[in-house]
Amino acid sequence: MYAVFKRELFSFLSSMVAYITIGIFLLVSGLLLWFFPDTSILDYGYAELNGFFSLVPYLFMFLIPAITMRSFAEERKDGTYELLITKPITLWEIIIAKYFASLVLVLFALIPTLIYYYSISKLGFPEGNIDSGAVIGSYIGLFLLGAVFTSIGIFSSALTKNQVIAFVISAALCAFAYLGFDYTSQVVGLQNFESLINNLGINQHYISISRGVLDTRDLIYFITFSMFFLLFTKLIIGGKR
Amino acid sequence: MIRRNKWFDTIVVLVALLVINTVAAYFFYRFDFTADKRFTLNEKTKILLKKNEKPVLITVFLNGELPPAFKRLQAAVSDLLSDYKAYSTAEVKVVFIDPIAGLNQADQDTVINNLYQQGIEATNLSVKTEAGLTQKLVFPMAIIESDGKQIPIKLFQNLETNGSYEDNINRSIENLEYTFTSSLKKIVTGSNARIGFTESNGELSDLQLYDARLTLSNHYVVGRVDLNTITKAGLDKLNMLVIAKPKQPFTEAEKYKINYFVLNGGNVLWSIDQVNAELDSLQNRNGQMATNRNLNLDDMLFIYGARINYNIIADPSNSAEIPVATGAVGTQNQMQLVPWIYYPILLPDTVHSVVKKLDGIKSEFPSTVDTIGVKGVQKSYILTTSTFNKVYNVPKLFSLQMVAEQPDPKMFMSHPQNVAVLLEGSFSSVFAGRPLPAGIISPYTLATAGKPGKMIVIGDGDIFKNQVSETDGSPFPLGFDRYTQRTFGNKALLLNIVDYFTDNDNLIALRNKDVKIRLLDKGKIKLEKSRWQFINVVAPLLLLILFATFQHYYRKYKYAK
DSSP: OHHHHHHHHHHHHTOHHHHHHHHHHHHHHHHHHHTSTTTOHHHHOBSOOHHHHHHHHHHHHHHHHHHHTHHHHHHHHHTHHHHHHTSSSOHHHHHHHHHHHHHHHHHHHHGGGHHHHHHHHHHEESTTOSOHHHHHHHHHHHHHHHHHHHHHHHHHHHHOSOHHHHHHHHHHHHHIIIIIHHHHTTSTTOGGGHHHHHHHSHHHHHHHHHTTEEEHHHHHHHHHHHHHHHHHHHHHHHHHO | OHHHHHHHHHHHHHHHHHHHHHHHHHSOOEEEOSTTOTTOOOHHHHHHHHHOOSOEEEEEOOOSSOOHHHHHHHHHHHHHHHHHHHHOSSOEEEEEOOTTTTOOHHHHHHHHHHHHHTTOOOEEEEEEETTEEEEEEEOOEEEEEETTEEEEEEOOOOSOSSSOHHHHHHHHHHHHHHHHHHHHHHHHHTOOOEEEEEOTTSOOOTTTTHHHHHHHTTTSEEEEEOTTTOOHHHHHHOSEEEEEOOOSOOOHHHHHHHHHHHHTTOEEEEEOOOEEOOHHHHHHSSOEEEEEOOOSOHHHHHHHTEEEOSEEEEOTTSEEEEEEEEEEETTEEEEEEEEEEEEEEEEEOSSSTTTTTOOOEEOSSOOOEEEOOOTTEEEEEEEEOOSBOEEEESSEEEOGGGGGOOOOHHHHBOOOOEEEEEEEEOOOOTTTTSOOOTTOOSOOOOOSSOOOEEEEEESOSOTTOOOBOTTTOOBOOTTEETTTTEEOTHHHHHHHHHHHHHOTTOGGGGGGOOOOOOEEOHHHHHHHHHHHHHHHHHHHHHHHHHHHHHHHHHHHHHHHO
């Protein structure tokens, strides 16, 4: 399993596409948080990274599908997939290996954003006046959100041979999982079930953790959600075997 | 067979996940990573949320485009309420709306008026934009509804303080949990504490107490009490007595009734003018001799543990302003606002939760208050003057010409004077071993030791008096000064005292929450803005490119080997 994980990760790291995707992610978040006055941390005036943590989910909706779209789709197109499944490892191990390889890449994309933390800490009044605990909590939240989106991406990639289609499906699913439930609950006739429907959506669970409060219910939600999609990935791949 | 097994496994896993989530919904724990634990609700709030079974709707009117400080307040409200949701047994629904968004001027006015009827007041803000200052109307208010009842909630403390704008917002944020939890409690348990304002000794009129009574009647049963006619049964129904600026001496029979009320665990708010001094009577005359007022209460307060002195405090460093005629231009009298040092703005104690973080309290001719050592009664001073003051003994002649006097700073170097004291504990009976006063036919049975109660003694009768418009006689809000258009903390003080007196859960302790204010260094940003913008946009990309290059050459090197 480790061999698959390593192969997967290194093939990412040597591909231009990965760097361009992560580069765009960093550029957009940098511009939004430091340049554009409406969303700028400097104009907001408080030593907080909250703006970043509420922005990233939207960027993740594009970053993560771009990272995961190739995982199964490409192998199927190139025909290397048959090679892979004839190896003496189980289907589960392949899925998990690919899943974690993508997730590590998502974390890799987040590492340079620690510079924001450093800057704010330097700009604080007095210097260093930032709530580090809250930032750590929020990063845990980002990781969990990334884990869920990655599982959606892996699932989408297993659906099709075409990477572009995998990207589109995955981005749409991520957007719906994040926001769709909140909008659905507003539909006339469903308002009686509003809190139930809201609870299915990611947004509801991410809000609390993005400010540094980890609720065990939210944690279990994120784990369940990821497992749910990995389970369906296995069903699809298993069915096509 | 294999296929069926696969589906079987899947279903088992799905059911397991569902079960885990259901179980987790009942046994949960929240880790608060923040340094000041600002997202951790107080136990008292959690208990209340778990006990409540009625659905609650909270509408917050702070939404739309807001200046950063108010955005932070809005975020804090949203954070707090999501914590409420997390702990609540019953459904808590939260809605954020901007009531005047997208409406034309006429519709806006209608909406603003309708909201005002419900107790939702707008705050006018001057917002700095590139075009200069613009006026913006915000509604830092919320309404909490449950079971057909609703209570308006004020989210923003006040604009009128010495502290900075950010401090103000921060104090408001610190106060949010108390504000929401106490309102929630009132709405789900339906507080029916009864508060009586005494009226038989020339106390403040209904008009002067209009806003105090109106505000309190949102949450409590408020009425006037005539100590001459009220019976023992009537007193038993009361939770709190407010004695606001009596002018005539109390009879022994009235005192007997108050004493019974106090020993029976009742709470009393004394707001007493010990000295006869009124600005109104100065306006028309050249001067007025301020003299002692005989209220026949000294022995009673003495036994409870307090004494209001026969003096008047002047505080030139921190006082309210009054209009004074400075001459006439044509037929029009020229009026000017000048500080009036006998109207000190009292400073709330910074420790006690009843007054902590309140704005200054406007007073008129206050007297100092001392405490007397009494066994079983705990004392805390809650309102004081600044260190710059002078205490005048009466009788003293006052005249409006005194505004022209330049105070000699040396004369006013002093220590803060106490103007209000909170007494808590079991009070002793004033009538122990004394014959029944005339007018009391059969003795009221008294507990041998008084039940624990609370009282606050304030050396000024005007603290809870609202101003009245000279033109149409309508009352202004309590604590609002019509001359300077400033709002003082008087109303919040009254509400806090009543909450403290009538709430057995002591929710007011929630006011002790401290949230650290974390700001960016504005000077540094001004100087180094582009530098930091550059660092944060370019450095992450540079880091990425560096890694890519490294990875590229590392691979080349590895495969070349």
